[in-house]
Amino acid sequence: MTLPSDDFAYREGSLHAEGVSLTTLAEAVGTPAYVYSVAALRHRLDRYMVAFAGMDCLVAYAVKANGNLSVLSVLATAGAGADTVSEGEIHRALEAGISSDRIIFSGMGKTDAELAYALTLPGLQLNVESTPEYERLTALARARDVRPTVVIRVNPDVSAGGHAKIATGKSGDKFGVPVEEAMALYRRAQDEGAVRPVGLACHIGSQIRQVDPFGDAWRRLRQMTLALRAEGLSVDRLDLGGGLGVDYAGAGAGATPADLADLARRTVGDLVVKLAVEPGRSIVAEAGVLISRVIHVNARQDGPTFLVLDAGMNDLVRPALYDAWHDLAAINPRSGAPVAYDVVGPVCETGDTFARGRLMPPLQAGDLVAFGGAGAYAASMASEYNSRLPAAEVLVDGERWALVRPRPRLEEVLAREVRPDWI
Template sequence: MARHHMSLQQPDPPRIDADAWFDGVDLRELAARYPTPFYAYSANAIRTRIRGLQQALAGLNYAICYAVKANSNLAVLQLMAAEGVGADIVSSGELWRSLHAGIPAQRIVFSGVGKTEQEMAEALAAGIQRFNVESADELEALERLASSLHVTAHAAVRINPDVDALTHAKISTGKAENKFGVSIAEARRWFARAGSMHHVKLDGLHVHIGSQMLSVAPIREALARVAAFWRELEAAGHALNSIDVGGGLGVRYRYGHDEPVTPEAYASAIRDHLGAFKGRILLEPGRYLVGEAGVLLTRVVRIKQGDTHRFVVLDAAMNDLLRPSLYDAWHDIVPLVPRPGPSQACDIVGPVCETGDTFARGRMLPPLEAGDLVMIRTSGAYGSSMSSTYNSRPLVAELLLDEGRHAIVRRRQTFEDMIAGEQPARWETV
């Protein structure tokens, strides 16, 4: 089964036969051994992304904190830990996963607009590096909780710079109408009264304007506004220990169309605006590290020829990969068993009882037959982590590939696993 071929790292779409190899593993043999659908991740592709970013940032005082929400599989988190990468978390569950995977608490930052007091208390007890605070109410709660635990919390204020990330509206986070962060004017007031807090040290700034950004322009605009505010705070006597520049770097979902920002261009933007900053620069890449490192393997259930549309029905569905249904997101879909004949326009759908269970509309594909193996590319981010058991479909398996080897890192759910938390009603009165 082993062959050292990293097809999904090439800049142009490889031939169909070459696509069947991923991190030295023949995906066709893998699909013959394990039932579809399932996810497969390339460990080497993830390492390549991490090290490329590290190389581009060389010379800066920086730390990479992987956005766990992109793919929270423990084996992926263990790989991050082995590469010296920390974690950007948004829940106590992600805190537990990160610590369980061996990521030290000192490398963990806690983001998110809706942290509960229980979650904040757990993070304080664990001794995480810092909190990215998004509201005055959260800041007050953090001060109260840190006081009760007799600890000091380090906090950064998340700035909403009102910058358009030029991405999908549902993953834009840095405009004034978005729920994330506070205005620079409000942040200015927080720093003015920071001395009155005895258990929260407000010593950082944080910005994250959106996800899947394919242009460096909005990144530069946001960094310019953060840099101006940092200099203003410094002049006013407020020392900052960190500036968190967030994540959001885009990946190639559509080969020959998407042109992601290079790590060199990204690092250049950071150097140009924050190169003189004496503290630590934090980065929170998620999708960028794991997106192109993952594929979803699925089979054709049947071909359905309607009056006006030709439907290719897969055994994967929206519960396995939600992005196309949620965002109308494009994923390249590649048959792994080439058949001769002209391509046809197809609607590629799943078996879930929703019209929205559609992966692509009018996609040109070569001839397909029931049982053919199909790969949905660039599904390593926000695939398994957003999956569900809708229609009582068990969660699919996840496999990690590494230099011709493979390992099951999440077994496919059984029906018994799926209902393990359910039980007959046992009535009680309050």
């Protein structure tokens, strides 16, 4: 994402979220703070809804990207389902108004307690990711006399993803069931009858910006579907996995949801199955920014000029974790020659570095900046490392805004901990 954008634009020299000044928000709720645009959320979800229209396809938003209840509620009212990977995410989806028959429960390490909870929810799709998980699930289902709807997640051995840590579809990755084992597991599930196997799933990674890897994976699902049907087994669903990546660094246009939907029509459109697609990042990343205030500028005589911010890696860990790029803009830019800054936070780690040599307008203590593309895998991955308070979260809709996740007071954080009476 590059700033400014359609939903985060300069007005009279100051960066706004839709019709609200980010300076106003910083003064009202403090910094650091996440700001999400309702218009951006709706627009990016609608691109998938329109692209897959007429294909009997559930657009199941990947809750892990951003689980804020207000964000989920905006997407739920616009027609999204939910892709979840924990009991907590299921609860969030339900609380946001997404019915259980529009929820997919993925994840390769579901506990017995999580599986048992999922069995209480009518119509929920349970994506089984290993033979041991299948065996634990069937034991739980028999004990409760229920027959859950199950999809087998296949590991198609397809290399994809923008970083090794977010690739999920190669044979050495921990996710999914190898093709031949998945075929055998599907037959076993049909024969044993403890669960209701209805289809196949795959998810090959995140930050994929072209459609070719999806095509490789989906053709594998197609072949498996036809083979199972030839044996007389029913395959009624195909879960096609995650959505597209986003252009964090302004590298240029990638594939669109329309391209992805066109590929789905060409590869599996004639199979007469119910489809699901699970975009997360491409819906929320560019719908959010992180605003931060400059603590000071440290221009070393023998080294870089450090721009020290009050946001740290506990607020936005992606640069430290993935060497990820986030655009960074001055909210009220000053005139003058650009300065190359090493942009860092206050956390006691050298890894608390957002960028090196980043050219920006001249800045000084008290100035405000905004990180672009901060709606996904940002607040949802934050921590309280160094006992730093979580960033506030704000939702903007036109010229109105609301504080949708207040920054807790330190007393509230400390009150969560209990010291034993023998200390």
